[in-house]
Amino acid sequence: MQDILLLAAVAVAFIFGWFLMGKLDLFLESNRHMQELQLSSVENLLRIGFCNPTAADGITGALEQYSRLYPDRSVRIFYGTEEELQKGFSTGRFDMIFLPEDAEIPASMHYDSRMISLNHGPVMMKYGGLPIEPITDGHIILKMAWVGEAAAAFTDSFGRRM
Numbered sequence: 001m002q003d004i005l006l007l008a009a010v011a012v013a014f015i016f017g018w019f020l021m022g023k024l025d026l027f028l029e030s031n032r033h034m035q036e037l038q039l040s041s042v043e044n045l046l047r048i049g050f051c052n053p054t055a056a057d058g059i060t061g062a063l064e065q066y067s068r069l070y071p072d073r074s075v076r077i078f079y080g081t082e083e084e085l086q087k088g089f090s091t092g093r094f095d096m097i098f099l100p101e102d103a104e105i106p107a108s109m110h111y112d113s114r115m116i117s118l119n120h121g122p123v124m125m126k127y128g129g130l131p132i133e134p135i136t137d138g139h140i141i142l143k144m145a146w147v148g149e150a151a152a153a154f155t156d157s158f159g160r161r162m
Contacts, residue, residue: 045073046075046076046154047095048076048095048098049079049080049088049094049098050097051097051099052079052098052140054140055098055142056077062154066153070150070153085099089145092147095147095148096146096147111147112146113143113145113146115141117140117141
């Protein structure tokens with residue numbers, strides 16, 4: 001008799017767990033879908049590309065100021081090669097890119113740009129938790145190019161911070 005009661009209790013717990021996990025799965029899938037919609041919405045997203053990920057640390061002050069001015073907008077940061085960034089910039093994948101100071105952007109692309117100096121610091125590896133230290137101390141000179149209203153607002157925030 002005790003075995004039957006134990007078996008029934010385990011079956012009820014298993015069915016309840018199965019039901020609960022199904023509800024959790026639906027919630028997580030719905031949340032993921034909503035996040036994808038938000039990220040694909042260009043009007044609420046500023047997409048920034050870097051060719052040197054260690055320089056991304058240099059824009060944190062401007063990002064904080066931009067977030068205070070525009071709390072309803074999100075920022076997404078990417079990094080890649082100079083060619084990948086320019087291709088993404090020309091196709092509208094990025095609103096703003098940071099390239100080496102000697103980078104040439106084709107004149108056929110309509111953009112605004114300026115030269116900036118950024119501090120660079122250590123970068124943390126995602127999985128190892130190890131810092132990647134830059135060899136040189138000081139500043140990196142980069143060419144900042146942007147298109148669009150959201151990127152222009154960010155450059156204004158950046159300019160006020162400098």
